């Protein structure tokens with residue numbers, strides 16, 4: 492009898508088991524859908540969700556496929572590289588799994604260029620996010636989301652009634668795992684080239700229950716649709732990050748102090764700067780860390796206005812040379828997709844020599860620094876600033892003999908740049924992508940006595 496019941500249960504369960512297995516994710520989901528399965532963002536945004544639509548339009552999420560630098564990196568570097576090197580062949584389709592998920596799911600790879608105005612341009616769209624139902628595997632990464640487009644839209648509230656579609660409550664939409672399906676990436680060399688969600692998970696915020704949404708989709712009193720009644724906590728679709736100077740400003744707080752206040756020329760002073768990450772839920776920089784520069788520039792100005800540049804003291808850790816600005820060439824592997832054999836490379840940093848850089852240097856299979864994340868075989872070191880971490884830097888400096896007597900101001904300033912200047916220039920990426928931004932600064936004063 493017992494075995495009979497067991498068999499019966501199994502027979503009933505089989506279709507469900509098969510259905511669960513059918514849900515293809517990651518590379519297997521390529522070409523499993525049609526564009527027509529997904530609603531256009533304009534449909535969601537023209538009369539019902541006007542505010543969310545306009546917020547999303549201004550965020551990188553709606554430009555993940557069309558943004559100038561994305562277009563250049565994909566078409567000038569990734570696609571030609573994928574066609575030459577079988578090891579990285581998968582990225583030709585794979586980049587789109589996150590940058591234009593509906594093009595990927597529709598099997599439209601490589602998609603038409605942005606200027607052709609195809610549906611690939613919708614990038615990470617409303618209906619894509621609101622029809623995912625979960626992810627498959629242990630760790631969200633590499634577009635392992637489960638996409639089930641249809642009349643049911645999944646969201647963060649129970650019992651919502653809409654005239655346009657069915658709605659269903661989804662814990663996945665309340666969770667950082669949804670973000671992790673694209674904000675964690677393992678490349679063909681099995682390297683975590685993007686790990687924002689993993690960094691968050693290891694850090695203090697995850698433990699306190701502060702999710703990605705709490706900082707990037709903040710909550711305000713208002714309406715979640717034009718016809719809906721007011722709610723106290725509507726999730727704003729801001730998705731503001733590195734491309735919003737206001738989000739980046741003040742991320743790190745700096746305090747600098749000397750070990751002695753009154754000094755004579757020829758004497759040594761040691762300044763200590765403390766850099767406290769008070770704002771990010773992950774490391775800073777995160778995500779596209781291969782191309783982000785964050786550096787501390789320290790200058791002393793004497794009573795007559797003469798300016799001296801202070802170089803950071805070395806700490807002596809392995810691969811530290813990558814974290815101190817230098818006049819050196821890198822990024823030679825770009826020669827492969829660009830068809831330049833023996834490419835000499837481009838200036839690595841393009842910022843004042845001797846400044847401390849907080850970065851994660853990505854190395855190609857030959858051990859040279861690369862910005863082609865898919866061609867990364869190892870990391871040199873991880874010298875970024877973790878969530879709520881404080882890093883100390885020292886500057887030991889001999890006061891020059893010609894320093895003017897009187898007060899001398901020492902200013903430590905932290906700058907951020909999304910893409911190294913020379914890389915942007917070389918590849919023709921608009922200058923705005925490489926504009927330095929002052930994150931924060933602090934000043935201290937010593938007295939020069941004679």
Ligand code: HEC
Pocket residue numbers: 532535536540543544545547552615616617618620621646647648664665666669704708715716724725726728
């Ligand atoms: C990257 C994925 C993503 C995209 C793109 C996206 N959303 Fe959302 N949306 C979410 C998440 C996640 C929530 C729930 C946030 C929470 O509660 O923590 C949400 C919530 C909502 C809600 C309910 C808000 C509330 O608080 O009641 C509506 C309505 C909505 N989204 C509509 C849209 C529309 C319209 C667009 C396109 C203009 C869009 N979404 C684009 C992820 C996305």
Ligand code: HEC
Pocket residue numbers: 667670671674687688689691696701702703704705706707731732733734738739742770771772773774775776777778779780783
């Ligand atoms: C405590 C607030 C907080 C939390 C939690 C948080 N972030 Fe951020 N995030 C920030 C701030 C501030 C910035 C701007 C500085 C920067 O670029 O890192 C940022 C930047 C970003 C960027 C842009 C980084 C770059 O260099 O391009 C992305 C992408 C991002 N966050 C995604 C996420 C995801 C995904 C999660 C959840 C796994 C998350 N964030 C959790 C505060 C937060």
Ligand code: HEC
Pocket residue numbers: 551552554555556558561588589590592615669670671672673674703704707708730731732733734735
């Ligand atoms: C389908 C993949 C996908 C999902 C899911 C996704 N993102 Fe993104 N997100 C991207 C891509 C791709 C970009 C990069 C856009 C660009 O710069 O081209 C991006 C950009 C961002 C940025 C802006 C970074 C900048 O440089 O300014 C933030 C912030 C962000 N995402 C947060 C989130 C949060 C929070 C979630 C979860 C609610 C989420 N993302 C879910 C793919 C995704």
Ligand code: HEC
Pocket residue numbers: 558560561564565569582585586587588589590632633634672673674675676677685687732733777778779865909
């Ligand atoms: C697993 C998802 C995923 C895959 C696969 C992926 N990306 Fe991204 N990409 C992102 C996310 C998320 C961001 C935003 C990260 C951030 O800013 O922190 C991003 C950022 C970028 C940026 C930087 C945008 C900026 O303005 O700084 C470029 C360029 C880019 N990706 C190109 C590519 C190319 C080319 C490929 C294929 C070789 C690729 N991506 C594969 C998720 C992905």
